Amino acid sequence: MKLKTRLATAFLTITIVPLALIFMAIIGLSSYQAQSFRKAYGLNETVELLSGNSMQIFNRLTQKTQAEIRAILKVSPEKFEDQAYLEQLNQKLQSHYAYLIVRKGEDLIFIGDENQTDEEKLHEVLPEYAILNAEVAGGIYLDGDTQHLIKQIDFRFPDESSGSVFIVSRVDYLVPEAKSMIIEMFVAGVSILVVAGMLLTMWIYRSILMPLNKLQEATKQIRDGNLDFALEVEDEDEIGQLCQDFEEMRIRLKESGEEKVEYDRESKELISNIAHDLKTPITAIKGYAEGIMDGVASSPERLDKYIRTIYNKANDMDRLIDELTFYSKIDTNKIPYTFSKINVAQYFKDCTDEVGLDMDSKGIELGYFNYVDDDVMVIADAEQMKRVVNNIIGNSVKYLDKKKGIINIRIKDVGDFIEVEIEDNGRGIAVKDLPNIFDRFYRADSSRNSSKGGSGIGLSIVRKIIEDHGGRIWATSKEGIGTEIHFVLRKYQEVIQE
Numbered sequence: 288m289k290l291k292t293r294l295a296t297a298f299l300t301i302t303i304v305p306l307a308l309i310f311m312a313i314i315g316l317s318s319y320q321a322q323s324f325r326k327a328y329g330l331n332e333t334v335e336l337l338s339g340n341s342m343q344i345f346n347r348l349t350q351k352t353q354a355e356i357r358a359i360l361k362v363s364p365e366k367f368e369d370q371a372y373l374e375q376l377n378q379k380l381q382s383h384y385a386y387l388i389v390r391k392g393e394d395l396i397f398i399g400d401e402n403q404t405d406e407e408k409l410h411e412v413l414p415e416y417a418i419l420n421a422e423v424a425g426g427i428y429l430d431g432d433t434q435h436l437i438k439q440i441d442f443r444f445p446d447e448s449s450g451s452v453f454i455v456s457r458v459d460y461l462v463p464e465a466k467s468m469i470i471e472m473f474v475a476g477v478s479i480l481v482v483a484g485m486l487l488t489m490w491i492y493r494s495i496l497m498p499l500n501k502l503q504e505a506t507k508q509i510r511d512g513n514l515d516f517a518l519e520v521e522d523e524d525e526i527g528q529l530c531q532d533f534e535e536m537r538i539r540l541k542e543s544g545e546e547k548v549e550y551d552r553e554s555k556e557l558i559s560n561i562a563h564d565l566k567t568p569i570t571a572i573k574g575y576a577e578g579i580m581d582g583v584a585s586s587p588e589r590l591d592k593y594i595r596t597i598y599n600k601a602n603d604m605d606r607l608i609d610e611l612t613f614y615s616k617i618d619t620n621k622i623p624y625t626f627s628k629i630n631v632a633q634y635f636k637d638c639t640d641e642v643g644l645d646m647d648s649k650g651i652e653l654g655y656f657n658y659v660d661d662d663v664m665v666i667a668d669a670e671q672m673k674r675v676v677n678n679i680i681g682n683s684v685k686y687l688d689k690k691k692g693i694i695n696i697r698i699k700d701v702g703d704f705i706e707v708e709i710e711d712n713g714r715g716i717a718v719k720d721l722p723n724i725f726d727r728f729y730r731a732d733s734s735r736n737s738s739k740g741g742s743g744i745g746l747s748i749v750r751k752i753i754e755d756h757g758g759r760i761w762a763t764s765k766e767g768i769g770t771e772i773h774f775v776l777r778k779y780q781e782v783i784q785e
Contacts, residue, residue: 312475348383360442388453416449514541568600651692659700664779678745683711704775715766725750
């Protein structure tokens with residue numbers, strides 16, 4: 288749920304929902320109290336306790352008593368001179384929030400409210416005989432401040448004197464049921480608001496504050512350098528999206544940190560490898576130079592051998608330094624390529640001839656087999672492709688273990704591509720090592736003291752160059768038999784425009 292939707296929902300929850308619940312509570316309480324009121328006072332008519340028409344309510348409360356009085360007046364009007372009977376009747380009326388006044392002629396012979404002591408004033412305000420119809424409710428201010436409902440029933444005493452029975456109800460009072468209902472409505476309204484507020488607070492806390500707290504805790508973890516945690520937020524709103532973005536950032540920071548650690552490790556390993564590999568030719572150069580200075584190379588033939596050895600070792604050092612320089616260019620993606628059209632047959636023939644001189648001096652048989660047409664061209668960087676061939680052959684030479692070393696170069700036509708295959712009869716590569724030989728610093732022989740040496744980046748440079756040419760490289764090998772390195776390059780095809 289989007290944050291805007293949640294805010295709108297929160298607004299509805301805190302306004303419309305409580306109002307609707309309060310309205311329903313009022314209806315329910317009103318109905319319940321009205322039924323209770325009718326049962327308590329034996330009423331048949333529907334009563335609206337909060338209608339505002341209090342005269343109607345108090346009139347109905349005394350209806351049964353009115354009927355009883357009229358019935359008795361018809362048969363025994365003399366009872367209304369009996370104080371004991373009148374007290375009994377008054378107590379019954381008081382339970383219905385009314386009291387009795389009986390008038391005979393001009394005299395008030397019974398007043399049921401002890402607070403009404405001013406008979407003269409009552410004479411002034413009470414209706415005269417036969418003024419009010421018993422079926423009509425009237426409002427009179429008996430005490431000047433409070434309105435009362437007067438029900439007047441006129442009759443004749445046995446001595447034929449006029450008489451009136453007044454049932455008086457104070458209509459500005461609320462019956463206890465109405466008061467109770469108002470209190471219950473107030474409590475229900477407050478309870479609804481409190482519960483709605485608590486539920487809304489819990490919802491807001493769970494949907495907004497909890498993710499923010501998690502996010503805050505995550506920032507502290509990152510601040511303290513800890514990236515080994517997971518920020519899990521399932522919501523899909525703006526805050527949830529923010530947490531997801533933060534989690535992705537944490538993952539990338541962790542990956543970046545791990546890459547930096549790996550890079551530092553590889554750099555240290557490279558330096559160690561280069562230092563190890565440089566030490567061998569430097570030691571040889573120093574040894575042969577000291578031999579020349581000490582006069583050990585006394586004959587021209589031995590002197591020539593010493594000088595050539597020094598030259599070859601210096602070339603080895605130059606190659607290692609060149610690899611290190613090229614490695615730094617790979618890391619920054621700044622390899623200087625100069626692409627041009629190259630004749631496949633001629634180019635690889637020249638590469639083989641150039642490498643062949645060195646192979647002859649090492650007693651290694653080098654074979655070249657071309658199976659492509661003389662006019663097949665590719666787009667490539669001649670210098671970098673030469674580096675590819677030299678690195679692959681140099682790697683093969685390093686691991687030749689037969690008395691007669693053999694390296695064969697085959698150029699094949701495979702449709703839209705040419706495939707270069709460089710095969711040796713070396714000791715081969717184990718199956719478990721084969722997928723990793725093009726990774727940086729990987730050596731099948733991981734011993735640093737290995738006499739084979741090497742920086743461990745030669746074949747990774749080869750893969751980088753081939754992939755930058757849009758090609759692909761892979762290897763096959765059998766232990767004890769030899770290894771084949773394959774790479775393919777797309778042929779150059781001119782587009783004829785009509």
